[in-house]
Structures are given as structure tokens and as C-alpha cells.
Amino acid sequence: MDNTLTLLGLLGTRPSHGYDLKHSYDRYFGAQKPLAFGQVYATLARLIKNGLILTLGEESGAGPDRKRYEVTEAGRSRLVEWMFTPDIPAATLQSNLFAKTVIALLLGDDAERLLDVQRAEHMSRMRELTAAKRGATLMNVLMCDHALFHIEADLRWIDLTAARLNELREQVRAA
Amino acid sequence: MSTAIATTTVPTPHTAVLLSARGLRVTFGHTEALRGVDLDINTGEVIAVMGPSGSGKSTLLHALAGVIVPDAGTVSYGSTPAETVEICALDETARARLRLTDFGFVFQFGQLLPDLSAIDNVSIPLLLGGMRRKDALRQARTWLGRLGLAEQANQRPTELSGGQAQRVAIARALVTGPRVLFADEPTGSLDSLAAENVMVLLTDVARETGTTVLIITHDARTASYADREIIVRDGRVTAGFALSASVAGS
Numbered sequence: 001m002d003n004t005l006t007l008l009g010l011l012g013t014r015p016s017h018g019y020d021l022k023h024s025y026d027r028y029f030g031a032q033k034p035l036a037f038g039q040v041y042a043t044l045a046r047l048i049k050n051g052l053i054l055t056l057g058e059e060s061g062a063g064p065d066r067k068r069y070e071v072t073e074a075g076r077s078r079l080v081e082w083m084f085t086p087d088i089p090a091a092t093l094q095s096n097l098f099a100k101t102v103i104a105l106l107l108g109d110d111a112e113r114l115l116d117v118q119r120a121e122h123m124s125r126m127r128e129l130t131a132a133k134r135g136a137t138l139m140n141v142l143m144c145d146h147a148l149f150h151i152e153a154d155l156r157w158i159d160l161t162a163a164r165l166n167e168l169r170e171q172v173r174a175a
Numbered sequence: 176m177s178t179a180i181a182t183t184t185v186p187t188p189h190t191a192v193l194l195s196a197r198g199l200r201v202t203f204g205h206t207e208a209l210r211g212v213d214l215d216i217n218t219g220e221v222i223a224v225m226g227p228s229g230s231g232k233s234t235l236l237h238a239l240a241g242v243i244v245p246d247a248g249t250v251s252y253g254s255t256p257a258e259t260v261e262i263c264a265l266d267e268t269a270r271a272r273l274r275l276t277d278f279g280f281v282f283q284f285g286q287l288l289p290d291l292s293a294i295d296n297v298s299i300p301l302l303l304g305g306m307r308r309k310d311a312l313r314q315a316r317t318w319l320g321r322l323g324l325a326e327q328a329n330q331r332p333t334e335l336s337g338g339q340a341q342r343v344a345i346a347r348a349l350v351t352g353p354r355v356l357f358a359d360e361p362t363g364s365l366d367s368l369a370a371e372n373v374m375v376l377l378t379d380v381a382r383e384t385g386t387t388v389l390i391i392t393h394d395a396r397t398a399s400y401a402d403r404e405i406i407v408r409d410g411r412v413t414a415g416f417a418l419s420a421s422v423a424g425s
Contacts, residue, residue, distance in 0.1 A: 119406075126399035134375075148396055155395045163227055 003035065004043050005082045008052055008071060012079055015056055015070040018044055031140050044069055052078055097154075101161060105172045115162045122151050122158070191254040193218040193387050194239055194355065199248035201234050201410075208234040209245065210410040218254050218354075221378055221388040223398035226407035232391045233359055235407060239389070240278050240357050241270035252277075275304060279348030279386075281377075283360040286344050287332040293319060294328040297347045304351060318346040322376050338369030345377055349386065356381060358390045362397045374400040 010024045018040050026034040047053040052075035058066035097118060104111040129144045192215045199212040208231045224232050237243045239250055241262040253259030287296045294315045301311035319328050322342040332340050348356055362370035378400045381388045398404045405412055
């Protein structure tokens with residue numbers, strides 16, 4: 001998740017103080033890892049330097065800081081560009097797991113056990129996320145669902161690979 | 176091909192073994208569906224049974240529930256020595272009685288009688304057990320309410336959504352107060368949200384009542400509602416391994 005652009009997006013809803021911005025972030029996205037104040041102000045300084053936001057002067061807000069910040073036209077353009085540029089689907093875990101599987105086959109080691117260990121770890125994490133959904137807000141439920149569906153996709157790859165392990169073993173050894 | 180099986184090992188509060196299989200073997204013609212299964216299921220556990228199609232999951236469930244008698248092996252049922260029975264040693268009538276009184280069943284679809292209302296469907300097991308109709312309907316209504324279906328009591332299965340129909344089936348399976356609920360792909364025909372609602376209700380009710388649950392599923396999200404999962408491959412279930420020990424030892 002890009003914290004800089006997420007903060008820029010939150011600021012795009014209305015001009016805010018850094019203190020309020022941090023709490024908005026935590027409410028929507030910080031259930032597991034709240035943002036540090038230092039990170040918020042460092043990000044705001046960087047956004048100002050890049051011309052994506054500006055200060056509106058000093059006013060009293062809910063927190064100790066006095067400055068209010070507002071998104072510039074350049075900032076709004078950057079937000080639109082960010083929102084409508086698709087992310088590159090990440091496949092890091094599968095790539096790593098694929099490498100482990102091939103290496104295990106090359107070494108004559110137990111690749112099926114390797115996949116079982118990973119499956120168990122994935123299922124354990126899925127149970128944690130499913131438990132975390134109980135009584136959670138809809139936003140947190142959907143955040144957990146996002147993670148659950150991604151883990152499930154990995155599991156499907158694990159199951160498919162486990163089912164084709166003999167075939168893969170022959171190809172790896174023949175290569 | 177290796178026939179290993181993985182089970183995750185999470186600590187659970189369940190201690191007393193309720194169902195125990197040893198050396199289960201089932202053969203259909205020339206096909207070995209189960210090849211020596213050992214398995215312990217504790218009282219109150221919710222277990223997901225996973226594995227590839229044709230691996231023996233349903234056969235295992237049927238053998239544990241006494242629907243079929245294995246060619247070899249035993250299935251012990253009971254949490255104390257005094258009450259434990261060997262299911263495989265019972266005759267068909269005794270096994271049918273045990274299934275009616277102690278076990279509940281939920282399947283993927285096609286299990287409700289289409290000409291009966293939801294409440295009549297739920298009351299059937301009670302009527303079969305000899306309960307008066309008035310009492311059976313009262314209990315059925317209570318269970319429908321528990322599963323969020325009070326307003327659908329008089330609707331027929333064709334008037335219910337897939338998720339509602341599955342909840343009726345769960346109510347029917349639980350209305351007799353079974354100690355074990357066997358569910359074969361209970362969310363297999365449902366969309367994600369309906370499946371989630373079914374699993375939340377099923378596991379909530381099971382944990383409230385201390386019912387042991389075995390759920391066959393291909394769906395990892397459905398399995399994530401269970402306390403642990405077992406994976407059947409090529410008709411075998413082997414002992415699970417501790418993740419940390421496995422990693423440390425490799």
C-alpha cells in the first residue's frame with residue numbers, strides 16, 4: 001500500500017491538519033499498523049516539496065499542530081493517475097515457492113512436504129483472518145477478505161502443483 | 176506418488192476423543208477408496224476435510240458416520256469407555272438408529288423435500304424419532320429462528336435462496352441435538368457471501384452446543400472456519416506435523 005498517495009487521497013476529501021489526517025488514516029487503513037505521527041509529517045513535507053499539497057496557514061485544530069494542508073491541482077492530477085493506473089499483480093510468494101519446489105525436486109528432497117508446510121501456514125493465517133472478521137467493522141471485514149482471497153489463490157496453486165508433482169519432477173530432472 | 180497428508184496443528188481446548196478410526200480400508204471393485212486411515216476427532220472440534228476430488232473424503236465421512244461398513248478397520252464412537260461403541264460392529268438397524276439419534280447430515284444440495292415447508296422439513300427427524308407433531312413443530316420453529324429463518328418457516332424450498340435452503344438443512348440436521356454433524360460440501364453451491372453466512376451460523380451454533388463437526392470442502396475459506404483441517408490424498412490420512420518442528424528439522 002502506498003502510504004504517500006493514500007494520505008494525499010485522504011487530504012483530497014477536505015483540507016486537514018496532520019493530526020486529523022493521521023487519525024483518518026488509522027480509522028480506514030491502520031487497524032493492524034497505525035501510522036506514526038513522524039511518518040505523517042515527513043510525508044506532508046515531501047508532498048509540499050513536490051508541489052502536490054500546500055499549507056493554508058496556521059489555525060487551531062484537534063491536535064497540537066497548527067498547519068492545515070490542501071491538495072493542489074497537481075496533487076489532484078496525481079491522485080487520478082494513481083487511482084486509475086492498474087497495479088501490477090504481485091506474484092512474489094508463488095515465485096519463491098515455485099523456486100523452492102523446483103530446488104527440492106532437483107535435490108531429490110520431499111517437495112510434497114514443502115508444499116504441505118506452506119499449505120498449513122496459509123491455512124493457519126486464513127483462520128486468523130477469518131477469526132478477525134468476527135464483530136469487525138465492514139471496512140475491516142473487507143480488508144481481511146482481500147487478504148483471504150489472495151491467500152486462497154496461493155493455496156489453489158499449491159494444490160495444483162501438488163497434484164502435478166510427479167510430472168514436474170520428471171521435467172525438472174530431464175531439463 | 177506419496178500419500179502423505181498434512182494437518183495444521185493448532186492448540187484447541189478439545190481433549191476427549193469422540194470419534195476414532197483405526198486402519199480403515201474401503202474398496203469399491205478394484206479401487207481402494209481408503210487405504211488404512213487412522214484418525215482421532217475430539218469432542219466439540221470443528222474439522223475441515225480437504226483433498227483432491229476422488230481422494231476418499233466422502234468415503235471417509237460415510238465410514239465414520241456408519242453409512243458404509245469398511246472392509247477392514249474400526250470406528251469407535253464415544254467420549255468415555257463406558258459409552259463407546261464400535262460402529263462397524265453394529266448391524267444396519269443399530270447404525271441407522273445411531274445416525275438418527277447422534278448424527279446430523281448436511282449435503283451440497285437436493286436434501287430438502289420440495290413439497291414441504293421449511294418448518295415441516297426441519298421437524299421430520301423429530302417426527303421420525305417419535306415426537307408429537309406439536310412439539311416437533313415448536314422445536315423446529317426455535318431452530319429456524321436460531322438460524323435467522325423465522326420469517327421463512329412456511330416457505331417451500333423453491334421459494335428460498337440457496338443460502339436460506341442450506342440454513343434450513345442445517346436446522347434440520349441440528350434439531351435432534353446430534354453430537355456429530357457431518358457436512359459434505361455445505362457451501363459448494365453458494366456464492367461467497369451466502370457461504371460465509373452459512374459458515375458463521377453453522378460454526379457459531381456448533382460451538383454453542385458443543386457439537387463436533389466434520390466438513391468436507393474444497394473451499395479454503397470455508398475450511399478457515401474450522402479449528403483444523405485434515406487433507407486426504409489417495410485414500411490416506413496420516414498424522415499431522417507441527418509446523419515449527421517441521422521447519423526447524425528441515
